[in-house]
Amino acid sequence: MAAPVSRLTLSESLALGPEWRHACHAMLYAPEPGKLFGRIPLRYAVLMQMRFDGRLGFPGGFVDVHKGSLEDGLNRELAEELGDAASGFRVERSDYRSSHAAASAPRVVAHFYAKLLAREQLLAVERAAPHARDHGLEVLGLVRVPLYTLRDGVGGLPAFLDNVFIGTARDQLLEALQDLKIVDSNYISGIKLPARR
Ligand SMILES: O=c1[nH]cnc2c1ncn2[C@@H]1O[C@H](COP(=O)(O)OP(=O)(O)O)[C@@H](O)[C@H]1O
Ligand SMILES: [Mn+2]
Numbered sequence: 711m712a713a714p715v716s717r718l719t720l721s722e723s724l725a726l727g728p729e730w731r732h733a734c735h736a737m738l739y740a741p742e743p744g745k746l747f748g749r750i751p752l753r754y755a756v757l758m759q760m761r762f763d764g765r766l767g768f769p770g771g772f773v774d775v776h777k778g779s780l781e782d783g784l785n786r787e788l789a790e791e792l793g794d795a796a797s798g799f800r801v802e803r804s805d806y807r808s809s810h811a812a813a814s815a816p817r818v819v820a821h822f823y824a825k826l827l828a829r830e831q832l833l834a835v836e837r838a839a840p841h842a843r844d845h846g847l848e849v850l851g852l853v854r855v856p857l858y859t860l861r862d863g864v865g866g867l868p869a870f871l872d873n874v875f876i877g878t879a880r881d882q883l884l885e886a887l888q889d890l891k892i893v894d895s896n897y898i899s900g901i902k903l904p905a906r907r
């Protein structure tokens with residue numbers, strides 16, 4: 711996605727004209743006490759999904775700003791894409807993080823949320839996801855994001871970031887991992903980011 715993307719405040723994005731479509735996506739995450747190979751702390755489980763288009767993105771989708779709040783649309787999309795376990799929580803305005811507008815067509819402004827769940831809630835989402843309405847169609851499966859780098863300096867998050875991401879999803883992920891202290895502050899800056907594809 712080479713199109714320039716500009717960051718907007720929520721009120722600026724809600725003032726955009728009718729030619730703009732709004733989309734909302736959410737990063738769901740929870741504490742994860744496990745250790746990989748018994749020695750690498752996992753710290754958190756962070757969910758993304760493989761989409762129908764072969765790109766990685768967050769659960770969520772287009773919302774109709776005239777039919778209800780952004781969060782109403784987002785929680786509807788989460789129910790469609792994740793299934794019944796999404797009714798165990800509600801993503802709220804307090805979980806809002808950012809909005810990015812792609813200047814080129816199609817005019818989409820992407821709103822991003824991050825919600826800390828209890829571990830049981832996240833496990834329930836992972837259990838129910840294969841029974842979601844969109845599973846096997848728009849959503850090809852949930853993935854957890856590796857939050858560590860293996861001894862070869864590539865395996866783990868660096869290799870994960872070499873996938874193709876939809877829209878601003880990779881930036882949304884990295885910013886949230888850093889800002890929400892899901893990883894150590896200098897960890898992300900130490901990763902040589904592969905060129906955007
Ligand atoms: O994870 C994401 N982060 C940021 N933008 C995204 C993400 N997923 C999709 N988008 C953007 O939002 C638009 C609609 O999202 P999506 O494809 O999830 O809609 P849908 O679930 O309603 O079919 C996409 O065309 C893309 O431009
Ligand atoms: Mn949709």
Ligand SMILES: [Mn+2]
Nearest residue numbers: 770771787791
């Ligand atoms: Mn959808």
Ligand SMILES: [Mn+2]
Nearest residue numbers: 769770771791
């Ligand atoms: Mn979607």
